[in-house]
Amino acid sequence: MxxxxxxxxxxxxxxxxxxxxxxxxxxxxxxxxxxxxxxxxxxxxxxxxxxxxxxxxxxxxxxxxxxxxxxxxxxxxxxxxxxxxxxxxxxxxxxxxxxxxxxxxxxxxxxxxxxxxxxxxxVTPRIRDLKEQERLIAEHELLLDTIAHDIKNPLLGLSLTVQVLKRLPEKSMEKFPVLLRNVENSLTDIKKVVNDLVDSRWGHQRYQSAEELVDLQNILEDVRLTLAPQILESGAIIKEDLAISEITFIRRKLRSVIYNLLNNAIKYTPAERHPEILITSYEQDGFMVISVTDNGIGISEEDQKLIFEKFQRLRLTVDGSGVGLYLVNTIVLSSGGKIIVESELGKGSVFKVFLKMDKGLPASV
Structure with missing residues (x-):
């Protein structure tokens, strides 16, 4: 000793x-x-x-x-x-x-x-970076969607109009064929630009954002940091019960899904009460199910049919662009999953996200 x-x-x-x-x-x-x-x-x-x-x-x-x-x-x-x-x-x-x-x-x-x-x-710089990432993700997804749908549809209509014009009698309109050819050439050029832009952006994104094994717990930590000001200001209480945490997915997209669901749960809680949010995860029929339960304002049956549409906002008094749930739904559906909502006005909501765990199996959604 x-x-x-x-x-x-x-x-x-x-x-x-x-x-x-x-x-x-x-x-x-x-x-x-x-x-x-x-x-x-x-x-x-x-x-x-x-x-x-x-x-x-x-x-x-x-x-x-x-x-x-x-x-x-x-x-x-x-x-x-x-x-x-x-x-x-x-x-x-x-x-x-x-x-x-x-x-x-x-x-x-x-x-x-x-x-x-x-x-x-x-962690101030990290919070700023994460907020900027979420903003860029939303802008990126909306840009691609706008190009792929809002612009390509009018171009299709214009193309059909040109086909109709080509079948009209020319009569004495000597310059008609030339003008029609110019319109058709311009239409072809516009289509090429749009297609090249969409293909290159999607191709680049696929290369940069490959699927990887991600941990839901780490994603939640990132999201909590990003929403730290809102959590502090609202006095939100966030609890977790994760029975399963790992899944193969694109990291930024899973973070965007969780970010938007958690942000909405905080944002759509009446001012007179503190947000109480429970995040759970479990496995069901080959899917990872991520459930976000809140004590917010709730959603009527009629509005539940609209919340996943682009630019759809149920409360104009709440800040937002109306694209959060639209992006969540787009990301989840494109991965072979689904999202469902259970809600009652004044009593809160439950959003359940189903993500395929084995991408090789056919989706039974």
Missing amino acids: PNKNEQISTLIELNEELENYFSNTIIPQLFVDAHLILRKFTPPAMRQFKLKHEFIGMHLEDIKENFRFPTIIENIKVVIATGKILEKEIQTNDLRWYQMNILPYIIRKENKTNGVIITFVD
Whole structure:
């Protein structure tokens, strides 16, 4: 058994290692004891929160304004009391977003929490990137759909008109054949441009966005980050129960599906109540079923027939373009799946997305 001098020497070495770690880490970190006294902080935390060396030994209550996050003390107390890790996205008063992790500092011999270690990771750029990705995905899908349907249909009508004109008697219209030929040539050129654009964009997209094995849990984390401002403002409570998490799918498209369903669940909740959302997943008949249940305004039977149409908005008082569910439905159907909705006015909705797990089997939807 080591003698007292050896024990002291070991403690000094451990303390030096801890000091060395805190001095050299690039992550803002704080060490707060069980009495909410600030004991250590890393240089990045010192710069980020304008901390001073004389703050060490002070109660957090006296310096909480430096952290610009009003509930940090309550969060620390919860971790000390429960001994469980707390992870959440927070927005500070300077409008930046952080992934905050509060880890209990446990004394193993006594099996008690003697404080917490708090880390802050700036996720503001990631949130901005994810929001931009969602915007680009929506614009991209709408552009292709517009070209493929809204433009090609009038061109078909024009082509049929030309065919009718060609069968009309020319009589004395000497220039008629020339004019008709010019119209037909122009029509052919327009069709070629449209087809080339659609083919090249779709081909490029297929190359860039191949299917891969994705984890639904990771997709949900990305979506929660993207919607962090809305979640914070609405006080939304989001729970997950994932019986199955992995599926082969295009990552950005699955993220777009989850993003739009979760965004709607938050957006279409009455102002007088906080959104309560449950996301579940399970396997059924060769499909991964992703279910999103909310306590929102609900959808009438009549409106349920319209919600997947492009530019269809049920509430003009709510921000949006009316393309979210249209895109979700387009993505799901094109992958061989389906989406169904169960809803009652005033009592919320359940959206169930069925995604084929084995793309080699025929769809039984």
